[in-house]
Amino acid sequence: xxxxxxxxxxxxxxxxxxxxxxxxxxxxxxxxxxxxxxxxxxxxxxxxxxxxxxxxxxxxxxxxxxxxxxxxxxxxxxxxxxxxxxxxxxxxxxxxxxxxxxxxxxxxxxxxxxxxxxxxxxxxxxxxxxxxxxxxxxxxxxx
Numbered sequence: 001x002x003x004x005x006x007x008x009x010x011x012x013x014x015x016x017x018x019x020x021x022x023x024x025x026x027x028x029x030x031x032x033x034x035x036x037x038x039x040x041x042x043x044x045x046x047x048x049x050x051x052x053x054x055x056x057x058x059x060x061x062x063x064x065x066x067x068x069x070x071x072x073x074x075x076x077x078x079x080x081x082x083x084x085x086x087x088x089x090x091x092x093x094x095x096x097x098x099x100x101x102x103x104x105x106x107x108x109x110x111x112x113x114x115x116x117x118x119x120x121x122x123x124x125x126x127x128x129x130x131x132x133x134x135x136x137x138x139x140x141x142x143x
Contacts, residue, residue, distance in 0.1 A: 018118055022116050022117065022118065023039075025114060025116050026039060026042075027039070029109060029112055029114055030042060030109070033105065033108055033109055033112070034079065034105065037075070037076075037079065037081075038072075038075075040062065040064070040068075040072055041072065041075065041076055041079075041081070042106075042109065043062055044058060044062065044069075044072055044073070044076060044082075044096070045076065045081055045082070045098060045102050045105070045106055046106065047061055047062065048082060048096045048097060048098050048102075049098050049102070049103065049106060052085065052095040052096060052097040052098075053095060053096060054087070054093055054094065054095055054096070055069045055070055055073050055094070055096060056069070058073070058096055073096050076096075076102070079101075080099060080101045080102075081098065081099060081101055081102035081105055082096050082097060082098055082099060082102055083096075083097050083099055084096060084097075085097045
């Protein structure tokens, strides 16, 4: 008997369980590529990759407090993955901006030759469809 439910919360809980059951793969991948950058580092890089934002905005979007965002951004600056740049619209404000090294790291992580076991069961067409659905959910959550 299947325990997977197609209700919205059922889908979400099952998706989260699947990801969390295999989170060690991300930890190992980040350890190998970055020397131990935390998962929140990837989350932050992904957000500022598209649009530079202030540390406050980053904290809000990541649902972390301002001091945690400051520590996280400082770590990423130290690794060379982001930089703090002046906001052209407000000289008093700094924006977190991904560097070329940060973009290269994201590409390296996204194209790693590691295949998570659940993804290995999917055909190329199924991966494309899953990617489309993830992008759709991500766009809805950022609106």
